[in-house]
Amino acid sequence: xxxxxxxxxxxxxxxxxxxxxxxxxxxxxxxxxxxxxxxxxxxxxxxxxxxxxxxxxxxxxxxxxxxxxxxxxxxxxxxxxxxxxxxxxxxxxxxxxxxxxxxxxxxxxxxxxxxxxxxxxxxxxxxxxxxxxxxxxxxxxxxxxxxxxxxxxxxxxxxxxxxxxxxxxxxxxxxxxxxxxxxxxxxxxxxxxxxxxxxxxxxxxxxxxxxxxxxxxxxxxxxxxxxxxxxxxxxxxxxxxxxxxxxxxxxxxxxxxxxxxxxxxxxx
Numbered sequence: 001x002x003x004x005x006x007x008x009x010x011x012x013x014x015x016x017x018x019x020x021x022x023x024x025x026x027x028x029x030x031x032x033x034x035x036x037x038x039x040x041x042x043x044x045x046x047x048x049x050x051x052x053x054x055x056x057x058x059x060x061x062x063x064x065x066x067x068x069x070x071x072x073x074x075x076x077x078x079x080x081x082x083x084x085x086x087x088x089x090x091x092x093x094x095x096x097x098x099x100x101x102x103x104x105x106x107x108x109x110x111x112x113x114x115x116x117x118x119x120x121x122x123x124x125x126x127x128x129x130x131x132x133x134x135x136x137x138x139x140x141x142x143x144x145x146x147x148x149x150x151x152x153x154x155x156x157x158x159x160x161x162x163x164x165x166x167x168x169x170x171x172x173x174x175x176x177x178x179x180x181x182x183x184x185x186x187x188x189x190x191x192x193x194x195x196x197x198x199x200x201x202x203x204x205x206x207x208x209x210x211x212x213x214x215x216x217x218x219x220x221x222x223x224x225x226x227x228x229x230x231x232x233x234x235x236x237x238x239x240x241x242x243x244x245x246x247x248x249x250x251x252x253x254x255x256x257x258x259x260x261x262x263x264x265x266x267x268x
Contacts, residue, residue: 028261032236032249033213034226043079046090050121051147053111063263100132
């Protein structure tokens with residue numbers, strides 16, 4: 001039984017690698033927008049685009065996701081961001097177990113407005129990998145991320161984010177490097193309460209990807225939908241009060257299945 005389970009997860013990793021498929025986003029909002037996140041400013045900008053933190057609310061956020069309906073394949077994210085004088089500071093922790101292995105990540109990000117409409121940010125990321133199988137040695141690595149965010153006018157925002165552009169090694173044997181990723185995208189306010197998001201994503205050793213989503217706000221409710229080029233569609237919704245925001249999102253991949261995500265934010 002154990003051998004069959006290991007072979008199953010090996011097959012899963014090979015399938016993800018062959019098709020260049022990335023797991024859904026690290027929070028339910030971005031998930032429901034098809035993965036378009038480079039200009040969506042919230043506590044998860046710590047990872048997605050540190051420059052966006054400068055325009056985000058002070059918040060504590062928690063998000064849980066399951067990937068493709070596999071009980072052992074999930075992620076938990078905890079994020080915190082707060083303005084300290086003229087700089088927005090963010091901390092984030094992510095745990096991603098998969099059967100006998102586990103990956104933990106810690107993120108620290110700083111963001112500052114260069115002018116009224118432009119911000120820049122930088123992030124330092126710590127990655128830790130452990131596995132119950134003695135073949136895999138525990139390992140850790142550091143990586144750097146950076147980003148820019150620009151409010152062109154009251155309707156259009158654009159952003160750029162780069163992750164691990166120096167390609168740090170995560171595992172020595174067998175060697176595995178943390179893949180680099182570059183994003184450029186924007187959002188457009190079509191009308192009051194209706195906004196469109198889109199990202200172009202270039203991941204290392206993968207073809208150019210495209211993600212897009214739409215968000216409709218009605219009173220305290222949010223309705224979202226999106227897609228990505230890699231055969232993924234997404235839907236989600238949210239409810240917001242003065243201090244709390246609860247949101248749900250899910251993606252469907254035509255070969256791997258459904259990945260649900262649920263989050264809660266507390267603004268202060």
